[in-house]
Amino acid sequence: xxxRLASATSPYLLQHAGNPVAxxxxxxxxxxxxxxxxxxxxxxxxxxxCHWCHVMAHESFEDDATAAYLNEHFVxxxxxxxxxxxxxxxxxxxxxxxxxxGGWPMTVVLDHDANPFFAGTxxxxxxxxxxxSFRQVLEALHDAWTDRGDEVSRVAETLREHLSSQTLATGAxxxxxxxxxxxxxxxxxxxxxxxxAGFGGAPKFPPxxxxxxxxxxxxxxxxxxxxxxxxxxxxxxxxxxxxxxQLGGGFAxxxxxxxxxxxxxxxMLYDNALLLRVYAEWGTExxxxxxxxxxxxxxxxxxxxxxxxxxxxxxxxxGEEGVYYVWTPAQLTEALGSDDGAWAAALLSVTDAxxxxxxxxxxxxxxxxxxxxxxxxxxxxxxxxxxxxxxxARDDKVVAAWNGLVMSGLCRAGYVDAARAAGELVWRVxxxxxxxxxxxxxxxxxxxxxVLEDHGCVAAGFLDLLQxxxxxxxxxxxxxxxxxxxxHFAAPDGGFFDTADDAEELVARPxxxxxxxxxxxLSSMVDALSTYAAITGSGRHRDAAEAxxxxxxxxxxxxPRFAGWSMAAAVAMAGGxxxxxxxxxxSQERTALELRARQHPGAVVVVADEETGRIPLxxxxxxxxxxxxAYVCRDFACERPVTTVDQLDEALSRRR
Numbered sequence: 286x287x288x289r290l291a292s293a294t295s296p297y298l299l300q301h302a303g304n305p306v307a308x309x310x311x312x313x314x315x316x317x318x319x320x321x322x323x324x325x326x327x328x329x330x331x332x333x334x335c336h337w338c339h340v341m342a343h344e345s346f347e348d349d350a351t352a353a354y355l356n357e358h359f360v361x362x363x364x365x366x367x368x369x370x371x372x373x374x375x376x377x378x379x380x381x382x383x384x385x386x387g388g389w390p391m392t393v394v395l396d397h398d399a400n401p402f403f404a405g406t407x408x409x410x411x412x413x414x415x416x417x418s419f420r421q422v423l424e425a426l427h428d429a430w431t432d433r434g435d436e437v438s439r440v441a442e443t444l445r446e447h448l449s450s451q452t453l454a455t456g457a458x459x460x461x462x463x464x465x466x467x468x469x470x471x472x473x474x475x476x477x478x479x480x481x482a483g484f485g486g487a488p489k490f491p492p493x494x495x496x497x498x499x500x501x502x503x504x505x506x507x508x509x510x511x512x513x514x515x516x517x518x519x520x521x522x523x524x525x526x527x528x529x530x531q532l533g534g535g536f537a538x539x540x541x542x543x544x545x546x547x548x549x550x551x552x553m554l555y556d557n558a559l560l561l562r563v564y565a566e567w568g569t570e571x572x573x574x575x576x577x578x579x580x581x582x583x584x585x586x587x588x589x590x591x592x593x594x595x596x597x598x599x600x601x602x603x604g605e606e607g608v609y610y611v612w613t614p615a616q617l618t619e620a621l622g623s624d625d626g627a628w629a630a631a632l633l634s635v636t637d638a639x640x641x642x643x644x645x646x647x648x649x650x651x652x653x654x655x656x657x658x659x660x661x662x663x664x665x666x667x668x669x670x671x672x673x674x675x676x677x678a679r680d681d682k683v684v685a686a687w688n689g690l691v692m693s694g695l696c697r698a699g700y701v702d703a704a705r706a707a708g709e710l711v712w713r714v715x716x717x718x719x720x721x722x723x724x725x726x727x728x729x730x731x732x733x734x735x736v737l738e739d740h741g742c743v744a745a746g747f748l749d750l751l752q753x754x755x756x757x758x759x760x761x762x763x764x765x766x767x768x769x770x771x772x773h774f775a776a777p778d779g780g781f782f783d784t785a786d787d788a789e790e791l792v793a794r795p796x797x798x799x800x801x802x803x804x805x806x807l808s809s810m811v812d813a814l815s816t817y818a819a820i821t822g823s824g825r826h827r828d829a830a831e832a833x834x835x836x837x838x839x840x841x842x843x844x845p846r847f848a849g850w851s852m853a854a855a856v857a858m859a860g861g862x863x864x865x866x867x868x869x870x871x872s873q874e875r876t877a878l879e880l881r882a883r884q885h886p887g888a889v890v891v892v893a894d895e896e897t898g899r900i901p902l903x904x905x906x907x908x909x910x911x912x913x914x915a916y917v918c919r920d921f922a923c924e925r926p927v928t929t930v931d932q933l934d935e936a937l938s939r940r941r
Contacts, residue, residue, distance in 0.1 A: 294724070294731045295365040296596075297333040299872035301342065303423040304878045305352035311372055320397040325437075326402075327359040327423075327428045330391040332367050333539075333680035336606055337407045337863045338390045344410035345419045345497035345734045351410070352418065354786075355563040358427045359394075367390075367684055368594055368724050368733050371784045374795035379444055391552055391713035394426050399792050405789045428466050448793035462855050465838060469797055469845035470515075471692050476846065481544045482873045484846055488549070490539040491523055493559035494808070494849030500566060501856040501886040505631045509854055523560075524575045526649030527640065528536025530610065531633060531670050534578030534585065536560050536586040545645030549676075551606040553598035553827060554687045555659045555803040558594075561694035568884055583691065586679075588762040591714070592706030592788070594691045602675045607851040609674050612667075613637075613644035620670035621663060629663050631691045637885055682726045685715050685739040690803070697883070707783035708750050711743055712762055721766060727857050739771040748820065755893025757900050760820065767817055770810060771829055779832030781807050797848040798837045807833055808850035813860050819889040821901045825884060830858065857887030861919035863937065865890040866906045869913025874928070881930050885937050 289309055290302040293685045301308055302318035309315035329346075331338035345351045355361050366373035366389065373391070379401040387406065394403040407417035416696070417425075429437055447817040461518065473495065476484045483489050496516060523529060526545030528537050534556050537548030557579050564668035565576040587595045594824040602609045618626030629635070631653055635646040641842050654660035678783055688707050694781045695704035695720050714730050715722045721743065722733030733744075751759035773785040783806045798807040811830050817825035841848040841855070856897055857863075865882040867890065871873050875892070882890045889902075896906045917936040926934050 290363060294682070294726045294729070295333075295368045296682055296726070297331060297338075297367070298363055300333060301346060304342070304346045305398055306346050306361050306505075307356045308361050311362055311364050311369060315360055316397055316399065322360070324359055324398075325426065326395040326397070327355060327361045327403075327700055328364065328391075328393040328395055329361065330364045330366050330373050330376065330393070331389045331639075332597070334553065334599045334676070335389045336549065336551065336600045337388075341390050341602060344690050345408070346451065348410065351420055351423075354423055354430040361717055365682075367680075368682065370723075370729065370736055370738070371788070371791060374783060374797060375448060375757060375791050376401060376404070378448055378793075378795075380406070382447060382480075383446070392422075393424075394438065396727075400445045401792075402437050402441040402444065410600075435862075439893055445792050452496075454680045456743035460832070461838065463859055464853060466502060466856055466859070467508045468839060470502065471513045472845050473499075473515065474511050478543060482515070482517060482518040483543075483545070485577065487543045488539050488541050489543055489545065490802075490822050491528070491536060491556060491560060492519065492846065492849065493556065493563065494804055494853070495723050495846055496520065496563045496849070497559075498845070498853040498856065500563060500594040501564060501853050502776050508614065516567075519567075519577075520564065521571060522853060524564070524571055525649060525651050527649050529575065529578075530582065531648040531650045532664055533582055533586070534580075535574075535582030536579070541916070546649065547601060548607075550610055552582075552586075552598040554583075554594055554596050554684070555690055557583055557696045558687060558690035559803070560688075562697050565694065565698040566883075566886060566933050567735070573927045574589075580695060580700050583695075584700070588703070589683060589727075591683075591710050592703075593725070594688050594707060595679050596684055596687065597680040599679070600676040602677045607641060607645075607647075608799045609671065609848065613639070613645055616670075617667075620667055621771075622827040625659075625663055626668075629667070632660070646889050652763065655897055657915075662859050665804050682724050682731075683710070683714075685711055685723050685735055686742040686803070687720060687748035689739070689742030689744070689809075691747050692743075693749045694712070696746075696749040701750075701753050704746070704750055705754065708759065708762075710745075715743075719765075720862045722855050726871050734788050736785075737774050738804065738809050740766045740774070741806055741809025741811075741813045743855070744770075745809060746815060748813060748816045751791070751820070751900070752889065752891050755897075755900070757890065757897060762859075763817055763823075765812065767810075767813060767826060771825075774806075774810075775829075776836075778838035779808055779829075779838055781833060798851075799840050799844070801847070807837065808848070808854065809852055811854045815854055815862065819864050819902070820891060830854070834837040835856070855882060862921075863888040864902055864918040864921070865937075866916040866918065866923070867913060868894070868896050868901050868903060868906050868916075869908040870894055872913060875913035877930050878928075879914060882915060882937070888937075 288297045364372050376393045377387045383404045390403045412418050499512045499516040526543045528540045528548040535552050538551045539549050541547050561579040564572045600606045614630045615627050634649040641644045692704045692707050701817050714725045722730045723733040723735050724731040744763040747759045747763040774781045798805050811833050814826045814830035837851045879892050891902050896903045898904045908914050909926050909928050912928045914928050915933050916923045916926050924936050
């Protein structure tokens with residue numbers, strides 16, 4: 286029998302619609318019910334592709350006895366963290382404050398005013414490794430609520446005060462940023478894995494936003510040479526490891542080992558959108574190949590019927606993680622025959638011992654094949670064989686922010702039509718009464734309001750569409766989102782809150798300027814604001830970008846791994862950023878100019894058939910003697926137009 290989640294739009298919530306737990310969505314009625322019954326609220330937060338969320342669901346939420354205890358002693362609320370990042374952010378802060386770590390599924394217990402007084406993550410169905418069972422936790426919480434109400438109230442009030450406290454940031458001046466950016470490379474170098482590339486040990490995540498920063502600051506001498514070394518080593522190691530799907534393209538969420546061999550197999554939209562962008566701009570043959578693979582994966586596996594992009598592919602199929610992706614030598618032989626099977630096993634590091642579970646191996650491509658045509662044929666046949674397996678489930682909700690990131694990546698990789706379709710969907714479906722909503726599914730918009738990252742990432746995606754199409758409608762749409770964010774999300778110190786001033790009031794107004802799995806709302810806004818200012822000359826938007834950037838200076842100095850996107854924007858802003866206006870009819874010459882201009886990391890490059898006053902950077906820029914021309918500018922002060930790639934190279938070199 287379905288519970289209240291049966292009418293939810295979130296695929297994660299729908300996964301729990303058949304649970305015997307009497308789940309509620311996050312809504313006032315749930316708190317009213319808890320108050321009426323005088324029971325606490327159990328808040329469970331996760332997402333559709335979360336492996337341990339599935340485990341806890343199977344062990345506890347599908348268990349009739351556990352569900353009966355929950356239903357009698359709690360009001361249970363289920364939240365999709367991707368649909369409600371504001372709720373997730375507030376209670377993740379509580380979880381990390383109480384336990385020293387976070388993760389999903391997140392389990393938090395609240396009083397009737399939504400104040401947390403207990404928090405944790407995954408709890409097993411039986412006591413294990415010194416950890417109590419979920420049922421034991423529930424019983425202890427029920428006893429505390431019933432017999433020690435004063436203690437519960439004190440803990441809840443203390444946590445509420447902690448969550449509500451906001452520390453205003455200490456800003457950095459424009460003069461300090463060049464030194465901060467140079468020092469950031471040196472800090473990262475100390476954390477760099479000299480053996481396997483990337484940062485830190487296991488588990489190891491793709492450092493997507495840091496790579497964008499390294500790409501933009503690399504080149505030259507000293508720290509900039511070190512930046513390039515770390516960039517090259519990390520991009521190559523990831524591309525050749527098991528974290529990259531060597532058959533179908535696309536990157537898994539992270540590697541469980543330091544060597545990028547065995548991934549956690551879920552594939553997230555935001556990871557692939559961010560990595561598509563970096564690989565497309567890397568400027569190597571391997572980078573171009575991987576960018577095509579990621580883009581093809583996005584179009585084949587995550588594109589929705591409406592033209593947007595779904596959130597994720599699950600790690601599991603047939604109830605087990607990774608079985609869709611791994612191989613044994615015998616399976617290769619069965620699919621390819623003995624000769625090609627043995628050749629593929631050697632090429633892809635598939636061994637009898639295996640690198641994963643039960644003697645299976647992930648596929649690695651540690652060196653390019655000696656026979657490219659043979660590899661293309663083998664890859665095609667292995668894909669056909671893999672297609673016969675049970676596919677991982679797809680979380681098909683469309684998240685505005687992540688679709689903005691995809692727009693940017695696709696524009697940089699040359700998949701303009703797909704980027705345009707995603708942009709049109711977001712504008713048509715997600716903007717309701719002038720305000721951006723966060724999610725949609727099957728072309729129907731959801732109720733959650735857009736948060737700061739939605740406004741920043743979508744605006745940046747729209748500006749990338751402007752740059753590759755020359756269509757001023759994208760500039761107008763980006764301005765609308767950016768001005769909405771400036772009006773409703775701004776903080777007194779020049780930074781931003783993650784929710785609007787007229788959004789649902791939670792126990793605290795979330796504000797986190799640090800990058801995590803995806804760019805923070807603040808860093809995405811800095812990126813979009815600075816780009817908009819470069820295209821329009823708007824002082825208001827440039828000033829807002831600089832003020833917001835100043836509030837993350839302390840993070841950039843002490844923990845650059847969590848400020849990569851802001852630091853990438855800072856590198857571009859330190860250079861102006863470089864503005865390139867290219868005008869003239871579509872031709873081989875114009876394409877050559879555009880390709881060369883876009884090889885300048887951080888440059889703002891706008892291309893159009895003719896000059897237009899609706900795009901200020903293009904106003905007054907005309908072809909030269911009928912030939913396409915490029916104008917290299919900074920703060921709208923332009924050099925003489927050039928018409929050849931060599932001339933453009935000289936002009937760009939003067940801007941480094």
